[in-house]
Amino acid sequence: NAGxxxxxxxxxxxxxxxxxxxxxxxxxxxxxxxxxxxPGMGLRLIHYSVGEGTTAKGEVPDGYNVSRxxxxxxxxxxxxxxxxxxxxxxxxxSYTGGWNQPQHFGDGTxxxxx
Amino acid sequence: xxxxxxxxxxxxxxxxxxxxxxxxxxxTAFDYFPWYQQFPGKGPALxxxxxxxxxxxxxxxxxxxxxxxxxxxxxxxxxxxxxDSATYFCAATGKETSGSRLTFGEGTQxxxxx
Numbered sequence: 380n381a382g383x384x385x386x387x388x389x390x391x392x393x394x395x396x397x398x399x400x401x402x403x404x405x406x407x408x409x410x411x412x413x414x415x416x417x418p419g420m421g422l423r424l425i426h427y428s429v430g431e432g433t434t435a436k437g438e439v440p441d442g443y444n445v446s447r448x449x450x451x452x453x454x455x456x457x458x459x460x461x462x463x464x465x466x467x468x469x470x471x472x473s474y475t476g477g478w479n480q481p482q483h484f485g486d487g488t489x490x491x492x493x
Numbered sequence: 494x495x496x497x498x499x500x501x502x503x504x505x506x507x508x509x510x511x512x513x514x515x516x517x518x519x520x521t522a523f524d525y526f527p528w529y530q531q532f533p534g535k536g537p538a539l540x541x542x543x544x545x546x547x548x549x550x551x552x553x554x555x556x557x558x559x560x561x562x563x564x565x566x567x568x569x570x571x572x573x574x575x576x577d578s579a580t581y582f583c584a585a586t587g588k589e590t591s592g593s594r595l596t597f598g599e600g601t602q603x604x605x606x607x
Contacts, residue, residue: 383536410593419502421582421597422537429592437594469536473593479525479544479586482595484536 381405385470385485392460392492400455400488402470409475411453412437412482413445415466422469428453430475460492496520497585499598507606512570514601516583519564523585527595528557528568531580540581541568573605 386401402411409430414422424437428447442464444456453472457464467489471482499516506512516526524545529537543550543557543566550557556569570577583598 412592412594419599421497421499421599422595423597424594427592427594435592471536479542480593481527481539481542484538486534486536 383470383472383483383485385468385488387488388486389489390491392457392490394460394462394492396460397456397458398460398490399457400468400470400490402453402455402472402485404451404453404470404472404483406472406474406483407450408472408483409450410473410480411447412471412473413443413453413455414469414471415439415464416469416487417466425455425468462492464490465492466490496596497583497598499583499601501601502599503602503604505604505606506573508573508575510573510605512568512573512577512603512605514568514581514583514603515565516567516598517563517565518585518596520585520587520596521564522587522589523596524587525585526557526559526566527584527586528555529582529584529597531582531600533579537582570603573603575605575607578603578605 412427413425426445431450471484473480527542528540530540531537554571559566584595
């Protein structure tokens with residue numbers, strides 16, 4: 380039981396390049412989330428999904444797109460990377476219908492944009 | 494706009510001491526307040542959570558105190574140990590919050606000296 384797995388763990392991009400971050404969970408969770416973590420700012424929600432085929436904007440969605448084609452996967456895309464998107468990205472998942480259900484996090488993707 | 498404010502940003506305590514981290518929230522619709530613990534290189538993990546119908550919740554050395562009228566809550570770590578050295582995040586959500594999204598505080602980096 381791997382929990383939440385994020386791929387890749389590290390990546391360096393040049394400004395303007397594109398890439399996709401992959402999140403996979405094996406807990407049959409309905410809800411999935413993408414956060415970014417920056418020093419002194421906590422975790423900020425980028426996009427989230429409440430089920431397969433659904434996505435919604437979070438607090439800081441600009442410059443990112445997401446897709447949830449399969450229940451177990453949640454993809455985060457950067458179409459044209461900018462230095463301001465240098466951050467640590469975390470994916471999380473939680474069980475269905477639970478406003479008070481714990482979110483389970485992956486170990487993050489460290490992304491640097493040069 | 495940061496709806497959950499956390500302090501202090503960093504905290505250093507001696508082994509055996511008490512660590513106290515404080516959070517304040519603005520949204521009166523919040524009714525679930527979890528704390529997450531994050532070790533370096535890892536994702537956050539749920540530590541303890543409280544609902545506002547109780548003023549205190551204790552799990553081992555960790556206690557949440559909740560003051561609904563002041564819209565404040567705090568984490569107390571009794572008999573702090575070097576293994577408690579981590580970053581701690583308070584968070585909040587509610588039954589009416591779309592997607593059960595969490596709003597996180599800025600985080601507190603705790604160092605427990607041996």
